[in-house]
Amino acid sequence: MATAAAAVPCLLTPQGGGYFKSSPGKLNLNFQNVTGVTTLNTSLSKVEDWTTTPHSPVTATITATSVSFTVAAGRYYKVSLQCSQNPAFGSVAHLVEPCGQVATIIDITNVMPTLWIQA
Numbered sequence: 001m002a003t004a005a006a007a008v009p010c011l012l013t014p015q016g017g018g019y020f021k022s023s024p025g026k027l028n029l030n031f032q033n034v035t036g037v038t039t040l041n042t043s044l045s046k047v048e049d050w051t052t053t054p055h056s057p058v059t060a061t062i063t064a065t066s067v068s069f070t071v072a073a074g075r076y077y078k079v080s081l082q083c084s085q086n087p088a089f090g091s092v093a094h095l096v097e098p099c100g101q102v103a104t105i106i107d108i109t110n111v112m113p114t115l116w117i118q119a
Helices: none
Strands: 012-016 019-022 025-035 038-040 044-049 068-072 076-080 083-086 092-096 102-106 114-118
Touching: 025 038, 068 076
Parallel strands: 019 114
Antiparallel strands: 012 019, 025 068, 025 092, 038 083, 044 076, 076 114, 092 102
């Protein structure tokens, strides 16, 4: 008898307007193309720790289709993404957590999304 896989918990709790509360842990966000193809610009996309000034870069794995980094308790992060879409008009992608929750929708009106994450 096969055992059902355990559900993957969501780390992010949406607060509205691109702001999220997060539990500590490894945050993985992946693109799910709805129409067309959306890719991340890996050289321009970045994750920064905004807890202190000056803001510091966070070690993150950024590929053409995903971004992941470790969220530490008590920290405040800015995730700046630069996306391209083909075709430019009509393409839509969702940026999702492994639990299935959509963090943001990428389309012609939102190809440079910024997520603010507080743990």
